[in-house]
Amino acid sequence: MEHELVEKEVARKSALIYLPISLGAALLFLFAATLFGNYPPVAKIGGAVWVGLLSLIVSMPLVTARIKRLRSPSS
């Protein structure tokens, strides 16, 4: 039971970190695509979604594992 509560807490704290990171990466892409070149809006948005998704996939396990380690008494 306690284990499950810890898991939930870790998931919540991690989401507070990796979601802004992913969103930031997506916005950065959108900004760059708007600034450099004449891309159709759909390509810009599609690209931002893809970059955001991949950033989420990269940051989610890294952040979650890090938060778990920080919570672990042995760390």
Added chain:
Amino acid sequence: MTTQLKTVSLPVQGMTCASCVSHVETALKELNGTSNVVVNLATNKASLAYDPAHLTLDDMVRAVSNVGYSVPATELTLEVRGMTCASCVAHVEGALNELEGVTSAVVNLGLGTARVTYISGVVTTSAMKRAVREVGYEAQERSEGADALDRERQVREEEIKRQGRNLLIAGIIGVIVMIGTFYDMLGPLKVFVPVWLSYKWVIGLLTTPIVLGPGRQFFTNSWRGLTHGVTDMNLLYATGIGAAYGIAVINTVFPTAGFGGEGATFFESAALLTTFIILGRWLEALTRGRASEAIRKLMKLQPKIARVIRDNKEEEIPADEVEIDDLILVRPGESIPVDGIVKDGYSAVDESMLTGESLPVEKKTGDNVIGGTLNKTGAFKFNATRVGKDTALAQIIKLVEDAQASKAPIQKLADWVAGHFILGVHILAVAVFVFWFFIGFQLFFDPNSSFILSPYKLGEIGVFGFSLLLSVTVLVISCPCAVGLATPSAIMAGTGKAAEHGVLFKTAEAIENASKLQTIVFDKTGTLTKGEPSVTDVIETSNFKFQTPNTVLRLAAIAEKNSEHPLGEAIVRGAQTRGLTLVDTESFNSIPGQGVDAKVESLNVLLGNRKLMHERNVDIGELVKEAERLEGDGKTVMFVAVDGQAAGLIAVADTLKEYAAEAIRHLHRLGIETAMITGDNRRTAEAIARQVGIDHVLAEVLPQDKAVEVKKLQALGKKVAMVGDGVNDAPALAQADVGMAIGSGTDVAKETGDVILIKDDIRDVVVALEVAKATMRKVKQNLFWAFFYNTLGIPLGAGLFYPFISLIISPELAGLMMAISSVTVTLNTLLLKGFKPSIRREDKPQQDKGHLTPQLATASGD
């Protein structure tokens, strides 16, 4: 308060690559109270030690399922006798539920059964039966209940069936999708295909059940992992399939959305990518089980029934219920159920399944028999000495399983690489996308370019679609599944192959170390030599009055008949093996430190050393030269005088074991340096070394200093193995890079050694080395192929060559390549099945018996 750690081996389902291994390991390590966590992909098992005060099995099962895998539960039905009411039900259920490893137990009073759901490997059926018996009922396994072996096979077959079903669905629909996609290129065959099959929305409708049906496993597994902070190769597939399918749907439903329109619907990519990945999974499931065939063969040897004689009646009982000292009857053609000692009868037993020894071994009263071996000719009765998990077969199975569950250092490195690889690949996928989006597309895109092995043109694809395609292909082509399988599959096949030949590696690390050995140090007594003296030479003087053969030996043996001295016993044995009749002495007098004086057949026989002969004024001048020659060879010489006249001499020595010289010759052929370590004096030791062909002699070494000698060799930068059998060899076995214990040796030696040679055959050292080398060669080949595919695939997938060849690799082709990489690695491993050690390939092994000169016995041994 300290609690004792428990060890457990949990089956884990759903692992497909090295990163899965790393995730499960991490999940279990993160639990408070676990240690020594080792997860093995090939065996699908997680072994760990845990503190029951902090942790329960449920916590571990939950931790594993939280990261996207499962600990499969097995069901078993027990027939329970003696239950009469509802409280009986509660008792039986309570007793079963209290067992660790039992997840649920439901008793049906009407049927008299208990349906138990449990984790195999954690609790055994005999423990369940015992628990039921302890609360006052009788329990028996239902005949249809599968045993551990069947369950393992059942799980594998279910996976093959599941992936086969998925493959059938995805394959059939995938082919229809392909036909529809390439409708315009069908030429005259078009008449057989309805035109509506080429409509994008029809192709989309056909692809959807592939992605959401057989392909759903990748999405659910990867999502479960992601939410717990882990990534595995399911994620690579999920993002690849999801992106291809998502874009295709958008381009079909909203062709003007700007993603490339109808010309860039890659439904066939999503469909075929799913199909090929599932093809890989199916082939992997088919071939993976074969790598562990050896352990299954061993498990199959475990007999199920024993015929026990109780109260003078034969009774058939389950073999696992045999108790120590039970008298068991074995008839011709039957398997021996447990280990024991023959009490009555005579037979020949085929022990080849355990020892690799092809000839049946004779068994008579007093001989040991091993459970699992096959009785060939006669019937006999024996007393059980070791039962259940203590039998030799059960211990061999456990050793092989433990070795297969352990990790070689090279595997730890490969797992680490593969574990970090997936995140790296996703970062690379972002980089590839960003590069082609902002730079590559404008600079290099050619509307006439196409996919490799496809006439499909990329003309209408936009910047986003093109960049996305390359990004997705990188994800798919980078899957490290073959990397994860490379080492464990080869280790599993190697340990199994070694076990077939009577060589048990305790860990995967032992295999890796054995493959790198440069020097092998042999203990002398009991390892290279038999450890008991025997008569080697008998010389009679020319003027000896009895000219009948063997008279000197016969008289000496009669004189020594009552002696308990090892040399005297050797002479008596020597006479008996030559078929000489030994009558009783008329008188006998032992002269301490010199010999014996006896009256035999009215003759005064004197047997002893020079000093005795000198004191009794016996002239041994004629024999001195021969005696010195024999002593030079390290033999012990005893003179024989009859009625005050020198009659001859008898030389006694420890004898070399069969095949010792042959084994050393083979080791030299493999480029291995050999050394012998002994407490004997240098002259004796060197004589032995000369006979057997050993390179270096470490003589006059005290037992406690053997480990120091091994350490000295290691300090020279050599990888050293120690081969020994005695308690005094244990420190050296532990110190060596690889300790090899002879099966006939002491338990301490076997516990300390990294490798156990079941038979008392020194040539198995060569077998161990050759199997280890072949296994590590296979590991390296596998790793090469695994990394070769990724190294070649990633630049190709990322479009590195696109500016020059205007071709890109499609996601489905990338999927096919990855499927092939896994299958290549597994098939390559299966080639080990045909491996035969060189020493076993020789049809008629060279018999060393003929030219082995036995050597001096040392009472102290070494």
